[in-house]
Amino acid sequence: MVPKRLDGNGPKSYLLGGTVETARIPRTMALLPIIVAPDPRLKVKTEPVETVDDDVRRLMDDMLETMYDAPGIGLAAPQVGDSRSVIVVDVSRDKEDPQPIRMANPELVWESEEEGAHKEGCLSLPEQFADVVRPERVRVRYLDENNEPQEIEADGILATCVQHEMDHLRGTLFVDHISSLKRNMILRKLAKIKKQTQKKSA
Ligand code: NI
Numbered sequence: 001m002v003p004k005r006l007d008g009n010g011p012k013s014y015l016l017g018g019t020v021e022t023a024r025i026p027r028t029m030a031l032l033p034i035i036v037a038p039d040p041r042l043k044v045k046t047e048p049v050e051t052v053d054d055d056v057r058r059l060m061d062d063m064l065e066t067m068y069d070a071p072g073i074g075l076a077a078p079q080v081g082d083s084r085s086v087i088v089v090d091v092s093r094d095k096e097d098p099q100p101i102r103m104a105n106p107e108l109v110w111e112s113e114e115e116g117a118h119k120e121g122c123l124s125l126p127e128q129f130a131d132v133v134r135p136e137r138v139r140v141r142y143l144d145e146n147n148e149p150q151e152i153e154a155d156g157i158l159a160t161c162v163q164h165e166m167d168h169l170r171g172t173l174f175v176d177h178i179s180s181l182k183r184n185m186i187l188r189k190l191a192k193i194k195k196q197t198q199k200k201s202a
Helices: 018-024 054-069 156-168 180-201
Strands: 074-076 086-089 101-111 115-122 125-135 138-143 149-154
Touching: 054 074, 054 086, 054 101, 074 156, 086 156, 101 149, 101 156, 115 156, 125 156, 125 180, 138 156, 149 156
Parallel strands: none
Antiparallel strands: 074 086, 086 101, 101 138, 115 125, 138 149
């Protein structure tokens, strides 16, 4: 199995890419602009969802569509400028059927003592990757798209992905887990790219 990079280059098999695919997305869904670091909106602490209603379901679906389009394997609401506690993930492998998971108010109820380092990336930190140490296994409680409470135990890439996305709900990025030297290097690089892009479009 080829290791998949978190939030980075996710499954592509069901994406045709380009404008054709975009045109095929049902009108009920929308691609949302993804906020790129450094940006204060990525530092907000989100508010729990009261009920998973049509409005929250729509956010979940839009986030999934945005994530698949990027492509990535996880996305959190603050990355699209929404301050509700919502994340979506899909760590299915290429050629497998999509396995989207929609979570509102995800909450860590258990984590293993065993930790592991895995390479992470983030749609809000494009092209940047670093090894992050986290618990290998976690149990997470959340509300699904039908407002039903669920609990899952995750390991492997799903455990990494869910913890990474839950971090976003507290305003934490994967670079906050690495040395300040590496973090500043990455953030400076992104700020520079941002400046250049703004200059070009000005
Ligand atoms: Ni991320």
